Amino acid sequence: MLETTTETHGGRKLRVARMGSGPQVILLHGYPDNLQVWSELAPRLAARFEVLAFDWPGMGYSEAWTGGATPFDFARRLRTLMDAWNIRKAAIIGHDMGGQPALAFAAQYTDRISQLVVMNSLVIWDEKTSWEIALLRKFGWNRVLLERLPRAVYFRAIRTFLPRGSKLSPELRSDLWESFKRPEVRKFVVRMCAGYQGTLPRLKQLYPTIRTRSLFLWAERDRHFPVAHAKKLAEMVPGAKFEEIPGAGHWMALNLAEEVSSHMLRFFGTSDAQ
Numbered sequence: 001m002l003e004t005t006t007e008t009h010g011g012r013k014l015r016v017a018r019m020g021s022g023p024q025v026i027l028l029h030g031y032p033d034n035l036q037v038w039s040e041l042a043p044r045l046a047a048r049f050e051v052l053a054f055d056w057p058g059m060g061y062s063e064a065w066t067g068g069a070t071p072f073d074f075a076r077r078l079r080t081l082m083d084a085w086n087i088r089k090a091a092i093i094g095h096d097m098g099g100q101p102a103l104a105f106a107a108q109y110t111d112r113i114s115q116l117v118v119m120n121s122l123v124i125w126d127e128k129t130s131w132e133i134a135l136l137r138k139f140g141w142n143r144v145l146l147e148r149l150p151r152a153v154y155f156r157a158i159r160t161f162l163p164r165g166s167k168l169s170p171e172l173r174s175d176l177w178e179s180f181k182r183p184e185v186r187k188f189v190v191r192m193c194a195g196y197q198g199t200l201p202r203l204k205q206l207y208p209t210i211r212t213r214s215l216f217l218w219a220e221r222d223r224h225f226p227v228a229h230a231k232k233l234a235e236m237v238p239g240a241k242f243e244e245i246p247g248a249g250h251w252m253a254l255n256l257a258e259e260v261s262s263h264m265l266r267f268f269g270t271s272d273a274q
Helices: 041-045 071-084 098-106 131-136 139-148 150-162 172-179 183-209 229-236 258-268
Strands: 005-009 014-020 025-028 052-053 092-097 114-118 213-219 241-245
Touching: 005 071, 005 183, 025 041, 025 071, 025 098, 025 139, 041 258, 071 150, 071 183, 092 098, 098 114, 114 183, 114 258, 131 139, 131 150, 131 183, 131 229, 139 183, 172 183, 183 229, 213 229, 213 258, 229 241, 241 258
Parallel strands: 025 052, 025 092, 092 114, 114 213, 213 241
Antiparallel strands: 005 014, 014 052
16 A cells, blocks of 8 residues: 555645655546555556656545546646646656546646556547446436445446456555545546546547657456557557557556556656656
8 A cells, every 4th residue: 555645735635645766757546446546556666756646636535626527627637736746747647537637638738748658548439438337428327326326336346447366455445445435526526427528529639639758558358448449549649659468457557567567667768757
């Protein structure tokens, strides 16, 4: 588990984890997880970088900020945090619903990002997904499932995010569940899902404008976002690289952290991420 601190930004609490030294790398989590989804990967990256992870405002154990809940709103919040942390430029790694803000950030704030990595995310809005994701993209079903059946959503995620036989530690399982079951978090996620659904077609139009050195690192067996998403994304972003991890599932940053970090460190190369 990552050691965390609580910061205050704009009068709102934000849970943050920091480790390592060197050029900055910022990790953007998805849902129903929080920053602890990086608990295996972050220490491996921290051997060469200063690694920062945080619970998105409104998720995990961070308090919500005012404003919208689209990938573009999340990208603006990331920029606000980087300003507060005095980070001029950083490498950005986004997973699941953290991938879309990472792409929006790369398209809009080119001078603030050195390198981009996106993993296992809904990046092509009209590409096939799992039936679970298709259901959650329907606002009415989304609201009912997240507000009334959080346990079913959470445990279905665990069963489909990890390969058979792989388990979360009791401490990590508890941290993820205790944050996701908070009513204010689930209400925020309902808003977020609606905001994402309405803006993903626009985000796709921006992919050809991204000039950041980019890696789209995908799990071969992601049950929710097939490899076709990554391949199409790589075709749209100039000069982007696509790499696939054989046999990996959605939460490969947890159960295959060594392999995932090897791909990332090789991509970052021997020079500084800055």
